[in-house]
Amino acid sequence: MKAIKNGGRLTGRQVGFLLVVPGLAVFAAIILYPFADAVLMSFTDRSLLFPTSNWIWFENYVKVFKDPYFVHTLITTGLFVVLATLIPFTLGFIWAILLNQGFKGSELLRGITLVNWIIPGIAIGFLWSWIFNGQYGVLSGMLTSLGILDKGVSWMGQTQTALLCVVIARTWQMLPWYMAFLLGGLQGVSMDQIEAARIDGAGNWQVFTHVVLPEMRSIVTLVLILGTIGNLQHFDLPWTMTEGGPARATTTLSIEVYTTAFKNWDMGKAATVGTIWAILLACFSFVYLRQVNESD
Amino acid sequence: MRTTYEEASGNTVTWVGWTWADTAQQLLIRNQGSEQLDLAQVDIGIFNTVAQAGVLADWNEILGEDFLKENFTQSALDVGNVDGKQLALPWSMASITMVYNPEILAQAGWDTVPATMEEFEQCLADVAALGNGIVPYGVSTKDDTCAGDFMPWLWTFGGAIFGEDGAVTINSEAAVECVKWYQDLLAKGYIAMDTGRGEARQLFAQGKMAFYDDAVVAKGQAVSNGVAPEEVVNVCPAMPRPVMKAGDQPQSTMWGHMLVIFEKSEYKQQAADLALTLVSDEVAMDYFTNNGMPPVTKSASEQEAVKNDAYLSGFIDATATARLDETARMTNASEIKSVITEELQYALLGQKTAEQAVADMESRLNAL
Numbered sequence: 001m002k003a004i005k006n007g008g009r010l011t012g013r014q015v016g017f018l019l020v021v022p023g024l025a026v027f028a029a030i031i032l033y034p035f036a037d038a039v040l041m042s043f044t045d046r047s048l049l050f051p052t053s054n055w056i057w058f059e060n061y062v063k064v065f066k067d068p069y070f071v072h073t074l075i076t077t078g079l080f081v082v083l084a085t086l087i088p089f090t091l092g093f094i095w096a097i098l099l100n101q102g103f104k105g106s107e108l109l110r111g112i113t114l115v116n117w118i119i120p121g122i123a124i125g126f127l128w129s130w131i132f133n134g135q136y137g138v139l140s141g142m143l144t145s146l147g148i149l150d151k152g153v154s155w156m157g158q159t160q161t162a163l164l165c166v167v168i169a170r171t172w173q174m175l176p177w178y179m180a181f182l183l184g185g186l187q188g189v190s191m192d193q194i195e196a197a198r199i200d201g202a203g204n205w206q207v208f209t210h211v212v213l214p215e216m217r218s219i220v221t222l223v224l225i226l227g228t229i230g231n232l233q234h235f236d237l238p239w240t241m242t243e244g245g246p247a248r249a250t251t252t253l254s255i256e257v258y259t260t261a262f263k264n265w266d267m268g269k270a271a272t273v274g275t276i277w278a279i280l281l282a283c284f285s286f287v288y289l290r291q292v293n294e295s296d
Numbered sequence: 297m298r299t300t301y302e303e304a305s306g307n308t309v310t311w312v313g314w315t316w317a318d319t320a321q322q323l324l325i326r327n328q329g330s331e332q333l334d335l336a337q338v339d340i341g342i343f344n345t346v347a348q349a350g351v352l353a354d355w356n357e358i359l360g361e362d363f364l365k366e367n368f369t370q371s372a373l374d375v376g377n378v379d380g381k382q383l384a385l386p387w388s389m390a391s392i393t394m395v396y397n398p399e400i401l402a403q404a405g406w407d408t409v410p411a412t413m414e415e416f417e418q419c420l421a422d423v424a425a426l427g428n429g430i431v432p433y434g435v436s437t438k439d440d441t442c443a444g445d446f447m448p449w450l451w452t453f454g455g456a457i458f459g460e461d462g463a464v465t466i467n468s469e470a471a472v473e474c475v476k477w478y479q480d481l482l483a484k485g486y487i488a489m490d491t492g493r494g495e496a497r498q499l500f501a502q503g504k505m506a507f508y509d510d511a512v513v514a515k516g517q518a519v520s521n522g523v524a525p526e527e528v529v530n531v532c533p534a535m536p537r538p539v540m541k542a543g544d545q546p547q548s549t550m551w552g553h554m555l556v557i558f559e560k561s562e563y564k565q566q567a568a569d570l571a572l573t574l575v576s577d578e579v580a581m582d583y584f585t586n587n588g589m590p591p592v593t594k595s596a597s598e599q600e601a602v603k604n605d606a607y608l609s610g611f612i613d614a615t616a617t618a619r620l621d622e623t624a625r626m627t628n629a630s631e632i633k634s635v636i637t638e639e640l641q642y643a644l645l646g647q648k649t650a651e652q653a654v655a656d657m658e659s660r661l662n663a664l
Contacts, residue, residue, distance in 0.1 A: 050349065135499055136502070157437065157488070243438070243439055245439075246641040
């Protein structure tokens with residue numbers, strides 16, 4: 001009616017809506033529909049073996065939450081996310097601080113550091129599997145040559161070390177990503193404030209904790225949230241290196257969904273685990289979006 | 297082989313590929329997505345899963361029952377027969393048994409292969425004493441091959457996953473003894489964690505492993521590592537699996553590859569023609585020479601080169617008493633194997649006792 005009142009012209013709100021429609025259509029087709037379909041599938045006994053399925057309400061959810069191994073999967077996922085976020089974040093921060101000193105060759109080093117991040121995850125998985133192999137791996141070979149070990153250790157074959165192996169590989173992969181973000185943040189820190197703090201007698205640690213960190217609070221928060229979301233979704237490295245083993249020691253939610261769907265053919269249960277996983281991701285995404293809005 | 301068919305028929309064959317481990321998954325997804333698939337290669341382990349999805353055509357209707365019986369051995373046909381329907385055409389059949397490195401055994405003072413468990417353990421001890429980073433026995437302790445390797449040892453100890461009535465029977469004294477034996481081998485350093493078929497093949501090829509379990513295709517691995525086909529028998533010969541006491545029957549698992557045609561295929565006859573090219577004497581003998589895959593047609597398996605092949609004879613001996621993998625007729629074979637692998641790993645890593653692991657195997661299998 002407003003358009004008619006305006007002599008046939010569209011209002012600003014209407015133009016805005018029309019501009020959003022193509023994006024909404026694409027979003028609905030490639031994100032909303034598959035997501036809604038997966039959520040609905042979680043209430044069925046859908047199997048990859050048969051084309052038909054039955055509505056079984058919350059049976060899959062009951063089955064998943066009653067499964068003692070699922071609790072273990074949640075704990076493993078949490079452990080992986082915490083370690084695979086905090087370790088590369090810390091190392092990436094240290095590396096960013098070093099590169100931020102602007103010494104000769106720092107720009108070249110910055111470029112070289114990014115190489116890890118460019119290599120496909122599968123290739124990194126195979127590379128680190130070879131390093132950690134107990135029989136012919138580089139790590140065992142080196143430690144045996146140095147006399148630290150009597151014989152090779154199957155690092156990925158022990159529950160105590162398997163997850164750590166995957167975390168180390170993930171750290172190697174993601175350190176450049178953290179470094180790039182944090183270096184950007186460091187370069188935005190006011191040098192005047194740092195110099196003022198030093199004149200006041202602040203040491204390196206005090207400058208870092210009282211000047212640098214507060215200035216980088218929003219970027220640090222964003223990087224940690226994005227890192228957490230990325231690790232919650234991560235699949236390549238644990239699958240390539242250990243396939244979730246040994247004895248489920250590296251079975252994260254992503255591995256659980258994959259094996260349930262494509263090894264056990266139980267699409268309904270896989271969709272259930274996937275929905276729970278999506279809810280967890282949504283919590284972190286909500287925090288992320290709120291942080292972005294606050295930053296703006 | 298594809299070009300042989302294309303040149304002879306004038307038809308064009310397009311192929312889609314994926315990693316072998318993903319075959320069942322790919323076939324099921326593509327079928328549910330109504331993708332036009334005509335002919336596929338499956339192995340015994342996944343055949344029934346695909347067959348139970350109801351997507352396979354009956355070879356009896358395509359080639360005729362008489363033709364099949366005339367050209368293939370009944371035992372090979374039986375493997376691909378489900379409820380009277382011939383849903384798979386046999387391509388290569390043998391067994392998974394143990395292969396050994398004669399050189400390492402000789403160094404350890406063994407001129408003959410160990411025949412009993414007692415001899416086998418002594419032999420493993422002698423090999424371990426050689427040092428040099430040699431892993432005495434590359435039994436699989438990870439991925440899908442772990443449960444596959446565990447099964448014939450379970451049978452050797454007198455156990456089974458399922459009873460004749462289909463009930464889960466793995467929680468038995470025999471299974472507990474078998475798991476304890478695995479634990480003992482690991483504690484003594486005779487076997488290693490994080491070892492799958494791939495790792496075992498690599499270490500064996502490097503002369504760092506004395507025994508491991510494999511199918512006849514072990515020959516292909518040796519040939520690709522530069523061993524002449526006729527020399528393979530001296531490098532990785534097959535042997536009967538050791539038994540509890542002399543006179544017992546050595547255990548091995550049936551292994552084989554089959555060809556399936558899909559019900560939705562618009563080109564069933566052409567697909568069958570391609571399959572017949574693949575199992576023809578010419579192509580089958582080429583595979584046999586280079587990979588060791590034994591032919592299944594009566595004409596090819598009667599050839600002197602096949603009958604007198606020293607490498608193959610070890611596998612054929614094992615095949616005579618080989619049993620079908622206990623999960624091969626289950627639609628959820630992969631899930632069952634995952635449970636067995638996980639519980640065995642718990643026991644091997646000391647997180648569960650053998651008794652607890654076997655009890656959990658049974659309760660988890662019953663819950664599936």
